[in-house]
Amino acid sequence: MRRRTALLGAALAVGALALAGCDRGGNTDLGLALSTMNNPFFVGIKKGAQAEADARGLHINITDAQNDPMQQINQMETFTSQQVKAAIINPVDADAAVPAVGVANRAKVPVISIDRGVNGGQVGSTIASDNVAGGRLAARTLAEALGGKGKVAFLEGQPGTSAARERGRGFEEGIGQYPGIEVVARQPADFDRTKGMDVMSNMLQAHRDIAGVFAANDEMALGASKALGARSGKDVKVVAFDGTPDGVRAVRAGTLTATVAQQPELLGKQAVAWALKAARGEKLPRTVKVPVVLVTAANAAAFGG
Numbered sequence: 001m002r003r004r005t006a007l008l009g010a011a012l013a014v015g016a017l018a019l020a021g022c023d024r025g026g027n028t029d030l031g032l033a034l035s036t037m038n039n040p041f042f043v044g045i046k047k048g049a050q051a052e053a054d055a056r057g058l059h060i061n062i063t064d065a066q067n068d069p070m071q072q073i074n075q076m077e078t079f080t081s082q083q084v085k086a087a088i089i090n091p092v093d094a095d096a097a098v099p100a101v102g103v104a105n106r107a108k109v110p111v112i113s114i115d116r117g118v119n120g121g122q123v124g125s126t127i128a129s130d131n132v133a134g135g136r137l138a139a140r141t142l143a144e145a146l147g148g149k150g151k152v153a154f155l156e157g158q159p160g161t162s163a164a165r166e167r168g169r170g171f172e173e174g175i176g177q178y179p180g181i182e183v184v185a186r187q188p189a190d191f192d193r194t195k196g197m198d199v200m201s202n203m204l205q206a207h208r209d210i211a212g213v214f215a216a217n218d219e220m221a222l223g224a225s226k227a228l229g230a231r232s233g234k235d236v237k238v239v240a241f242d243g244t245p246d247g248v249r250a251v252r253a254g255t256l257t258a259t260v261a262q263q264p265e266l267l268g269k270q271a272v273a274w275a276l277k278a279a280r281g282e283k284l285p286r287t288v289k290v291p292v293v294l295v296t297a298a299n300a301a302a303f304g305g
Contacts, residue, residue, distance in 0.1 A: 029058040030275055031079030032088040032268075033072050033100070035116070037064040039191065039219060040244040041264050042090065045114065048268025049088070060272070069096035076100045080107035086275035088112045093160040094119040110278035114271040117162040124278040127271045127288045129262040131163055134292040135170020135216075138239045141258050141294060142175070142212050145237040149180030150211035153203050155196055155224055156188040157216040164188070167216045167241055175214075184210065189220045196223025204228070212237040218247030218259055225255050233257055243295050243303065252300040261295045261303065 032049050034042050046062050053060040061082065065071035069092045079087045080103060087104045091097030094117055101121030104111045111118075113126045142152060154171065157164030175181055185203040189195040196215060204210065204227065213228075213236060215221035221240030225232040232238055233255045240247050243261020250256040267290055277284060295303050 027059060028061045028079070028082040028084050029053070030060040030086055030088065030272065031075070031082070031084045032060055032062045032090075032114075032271070033065060033075045033079070034062065034090045035065055035072075035092045036067045038066070040246060041217070041242050041262065042115075044244070044264030045090065045268040045271070048265030049272050050268070051265070052269040052272040056272070056276070058272075065092055067092050069093055069100070072097060072100040073103060076103040080104060080109055084109060085279040086110045086112065088114055088271045088275050089118065089123075090114045091116045091118050091161070093158075094162050095160060097121075110275070112271055112275045112278055114267060115163060125274050125284040125286060125288055126162075127267055127274055128163070128290065129267065129292050130289045131166035131292075132170035132173075134241060134260040134262075135167040135172075136174035137170075137292065137294055138167075138214050138241060138258075138260050139171045139174025139177075141260075141296075142214055142237060142239040143178040143181050145239070145257050146181065146212050148178050151182050151184045151207060151209055152212035152214065153200070153207065153210050153224075154183055154186035155199055155213065155215040155220045156186060157220070158190045159188050164191075164216060171214055171216075181212075189215070189223065191217045191219055193219040193223040196220030197227045198223070200224035200227035210236060212239070214239050216241050218242040218244045218250075218256075221256055221259070222246060222250060225250060243293070248295055248300055248303045251295050251297060254297065258294055258296045261293050263290055263292075266290055 063075040097118045098120035105122045111123050117126045184207050187199050189199040218240045237257040240259040247259040
């Protein structure tokens with residue numbers, strides 16, 4: 001009787017893994033290589049991925065590359081040595097991530113990218129927010145806040161990332177619809193708060209009459225807001241991108257005009273779900289877009305923060 005019970009328990013365990021779409025090869029089912037965890041947005045992705053893995057009874061190894069592409073190569077090698085059934089990468093850089101993807105490709109481990117694309121290798125799908133649409137939405141929001149005229153600055157994200165390129169493209173397309181708006185300064189601040197403050201300070205020295213700012217993420221916007229001081233959100237309209245708790249709080253406080261909110265936890269959950277599809281050998285779309293939403297003073301309370 002005890003033997004039959006043990007066999008039944010083992011069968012149920014195997015069945016649970018089969019339903020999850022991932023038979024264990026080692027002690028780890030999935031790997032998630034994040035570019036950095038020194039950013040609330042990526043912490044949100046981690047939280048969502050971990051929650052989805054836990055719900056499916058899977059073990060996921062989540063690593064932090066600290067914005068070092070070489071670390072992501074090492075982390076992918078760790079994933080393959082753990083015999084993961086699929087790997088998820090959030091590239092530090094679209095080009096520099098190609099060797100890391102190559103490690104998984106050679107080991108026949110399917111790869112999904114999240115938030116940012118990879119410029120090479122075999123990647124099943126890229127799960128990302130609709131960054132181009134978000135950039136257009138940010139442009140329209142900033143232009144309307146300025147009454148359709150004024151000089152604005154653009155703080156770009158980390159060069160080499162698809163998110164920075166796509167948000168920039170969307171913003172340029174959107175702001176081009178407002179002939180009274182002039183972009184007088186643009187410079188990368190690497191999605192970093194401190195760099196955002198430094199870049200904004202330098203821009204203000206050259207352009208004291210800036211009336212608006214678009215920062216391609218909340219961290220840069222919060223840095224820019226600090227450089228602007230009491231003018232932020234009042235004399236100078238500031239529109240951001242991400243919808244992190246700090247960003248939403250700043251919108252509620254009035255120091256940011258608005259932020260285009262991503263849904264990082266949903267991104268993390270979807271990445272796990274699509275990685276399992278890849279592990280089962282299913283045919284995947286090249287990109288999976290997750291919608292963005294605008295957070296303003298009127299609805300910020302609904303977003304917490």
